[in-house]
Amino acid sequence: MRIKLIYPRWRKLERQTHFNLPPHGPVVFAASLPSYVDIEFIDENVDPLDLDDSPDIVALSVMLAAQIPRAFEIGDHYRRRRIPVIAGGISASLHSEEFVQHVDSIFIGESEGHIEKVLEDFRNGRLAPLYDYSGDLPNIEWVGPARRDLLNNEHYMYRGIKMLDLVHASRGCRFKCFPCCTPFLGGQFFRPRPLSKVVEEIKSIDNNRLFIVDNSLAQNYQWEEELFKALIPLKKKWVSHPIEDDDRLLDLAYQAGAWYVYQAVFDTSEVIRNRVKRYKDHGIGVEGTIILGTDNQDIDYIKRLVDFLLEIDLDVAEFTILTPFMHTPIRAKLEKEGRILSNNWADYTCDKVVFQPKNMTNTQLQDIYYYAWDTFYKNRPQELKMGDLFMKVIHREIADGTYKSSPKPKDYVRHTRQR
Numbered sequence: 001m002r003i004k005l006i007y008p009r010w011r012k013l014e015r016q017t018h019f020n021l022p023p024h025g026p027v028v029f030a031a032s033l034p035s036y037v038d039i040e041f042i043d044e045n046v047d048p049l050d051l052d053d054s055p056d057i058v059a060l061s062v063m064l065a066a067q068i069p070r071a072f073e074i075g076d077h078y079r080r081r082r083i084p085v086i087a088g089g090i091s092a093s094l095h096s097e098e099f100v101q102h103v104d105s106i107f108i109g110e111s112e113g114h115i116e117k118v119l120e121d122f123r124n125g126r127l128a129p130l131y132d133y134s135g136d137l138p139n140i141e142w143v144g145p146a147r148r149d150l151l152n153n154e155h156y157m158y159r160g161i162k163m164l165d166l167v168h169a170s171r172g173c174r175f176k177c178f179p180c181c182t183p184f185l186g187g188q189f190f191r192p193r194p195l196s197k198v199v200e201e202i203k204s205i206d207n208n209r210l211f212i213v214d215n216s217l218a219q220n221y222q223w224e225e226e227l228f229k230a231l232i233p234l235k236k237k238w239v240s241h242p243i244e245d246d247d248r249l250l251d252l253a254y255q256a257g258a259w260y261v262y263q264a265v266f267d268t269s270e271v272i273r274n275r276v277k278r279y280k281d282h283g284i285g286v287e288g289t290i291i292l293g294t295d296n297q298d299i300d301y302i303k304r305l306v307d308f309l310l311e312i313d314l315d316v317a318e319f320t321i322l323t324p325f326m327h328t329p330i331r332a333k334l335e336k337e338g339r340i341l342s343n344n345w346a347d348y349t350c351d352k353v354v355f356q357p358k359n360m361t362n363t364q365l366q367d368i369y370y371y372a373w374d375t376f377y378k379n380r381p382q383e384l385k386m387g388d389l390f391m392k393v394i395h396r397e398i399a400d401g402t403y404k405s406s407p408k409p410k411d412y413v414r415h416t417r418q419r
């Protein structure tokens with residue numbers, strides 16, 4: 001059976017330095033497929049997409065709302081050609097009612113232990129329009145090592161430097177933050193993978209730099225401690241979402257290779273100042289993720305917030321505009337208050353105003369978004385700040401003997417040889 005797995009393209013965040021990380025969801029899904037499946041993977045953000053081929057079935061992996069319009073186009077195209085299409089992934093699950101019009105079948109939930117049934121139905125000519133396994137989460141032990149062999153690695157480079165490889169050590173999240181759909185999708189459960197499997201998978205990755213994509217590492221003190229202790233001998237360097245705010249764990253995390261964290265910065269409080277300081281005191285960098293447009297903010301507040309970010313010396317900042325994704329607490333609130341302005345998912349890229357802000361006009365929020373990016377990076381441009389972060393990891397790698405210069409992309413090698 002030939003499956004063509006497609007990860008539709010989307011428009012990237014305006015103002016952010018452009019690069020492509022290898023996608024993780026599709027290669028984790030691919031690992032759950034039975035061995036008789038012959039799979040071709042296309043990440044449309046970096047690979048050309050041939051729409052004239054004839055696989056047995058097309059599978060659309062749709063993580064982001066901004067991928068939805070393109071997923072619909074691809075689904076419509078293959079269905080016109082009578083090639084069956086199935087869609088899965090976070091946004092296919094959140095928008096299943098809309099996908100009905102554009103695909104033959106929608107898969108909701110996690111694929112391990114469930115996808116065999118779908119393929120069996122397909123082989124018997126009775127593919128169902130909906131497979132909803134949201135209430136039947138698979139045993140976490142069934143999660144296999146991601147099929148990174150399907151990735152076109154030479155396309156995940158930035159200025160000759162190989163991008164991070166993605167891996168996950170757990171699923172789910174015990175928190176319930178206002179802009180997030182994770183609790184809706186997986187309940188508020190934290191589900192760690194068996195540590196031995198995580199270590200084995202990380203060891204097998206031919207890249208010293210990783211992104212541990214778990215929702216937040218600060219889920220369980222003992223688990224975090226065991227994870228970090230297990231990672232120390234591997235000498236990998238990694239990026240992650242928040243780590244527990246605890247000196248002992250932060251120290252262990254650094255020894256385990258913590259390079260920098262994505263940390264939400266939502267106000268100018270001493271709590272945030274100290275949180276960032278503690279990371280930095282332990283040698284861990286901080287990329288702040290800052291949502292603009294919440295109800296407690298007005299224009300002056302956001303200007304003060306940007307000054308504060310410079311003052312606490314964040315390594316890098318990523319500004320986004322509050323975006324009410326489906327099945328999030330913030331969407332429920334804004335819907336109730338009649339403040340959703342657009343359901344055009346192509347605009348749900350986190351750099352467009354799609355709701356009515358409370359203390360600003362739409363245009364003022366859009367303008368202050370540009371102001372935040374431009375002011376934060378005025379004295380040292382984003383690419384240089386990113387370069388500073390890279391230098392930190394390179395120094396650490398040289399010190400512990402793990403530094404490897406990145407392989408050059410093939411095109412670059414070919415071009416230099418011709419000269």
Ligand code: SF4
Nearest residue numbers: 173175176177180215
């Ligand atoms: S934002 Fe992160 S920590 Fe908060 S609920 Fe979502 S996944 Fe959990």
